[in-house]
Amino acid sequence: MSAEDKESSNTEKPGRVSRMPSNSPLYEKVIPGLLIGMAILMGALILFAVGILLGIISF
């Protein structure tokens, strides 16, 4: 639910927006890794669903 994101990011004024902590392992390493990993998993699930749709995978 990316959601309100775009909407509210348009309304936020510079200087009022909270920023990510610098040099945080969570934001420097973990989050990018999770995003890449989840994108790969999503791609795998979509390929699986397409395989079912095309009758390549029996489900």
Place this chain on the structure above:
Amino acid sequence: MSINLILPFLSTAVMFIFVVLVFQRFLVRRKPHFLFWGIGLTMFGAGSFAEAYLSLAWNPWIFFAWYLFGAVLNAAWIGHGTLHLLVRKKWAHGVTAVLILGSLGAGYLMLQVMPRLDTTIFTTSKPISEQYGTKRLEADEAPPPNAEIGKVVYRGEEVTVARGLLPLGATVRLTTPFFNIYGLLTLVGGAIWSAYLFWRKRVLPNRVLGNVLIAAGALLIGFASTLTRLGYGQFLYIGELVAAVMMFAGFQVAARPQVGESALAPEPTGD
């Protein structure tokens, strides 16, 4: 009472609170994405409740709700809410029309198949996700674990099947991948994309974390359902509960005003 009987009811309770909060936001802000999220989450909750009910007793209309809302439609409707934030309104409205027509079509197909359900195989000892579909078995194919094997006539030919509630070749099952691919792309893809945008700009860490939790929760439920259908149903109920909690937590974290942000700008995160 077994833990597997309690978990789906807990998932339903989490979803109920989630739905109430989302509809409250819709009533305050009147934004269409809250409406679609609310509808999709209601379907998710209905699916969880139906699953819980079917672990105790059989009812054909509860099964109808479980399959239509829980297995076919909910991800697409939740994801459609996210689409409203990512694309232009005229595109979103066009897709809304397709989604509504597609959902009505799936409902019609489900109604058509209801008189043909093979209810003799129903058991409360297995999750409904393990017994809804009839699967054709090829000559050398091993049947899924605990499956009931039978023979049916399909397109004029006698074939061996792992029996399920829905008849072999039920058209409504063909609609499921379409809705779920759309739901996966918009719900998971939308959350990943939003998290990436905020991460790249180095702002609003709560939105980054919130969207990561939402994407992870949605993926978890996709994997739990897939594993169940492959014969590993022991992960389903706990997977659903963890997924519901993660998505709810993600929504709350993403919507929470940041320290400092609330003092300086009460509006931004809206809500």
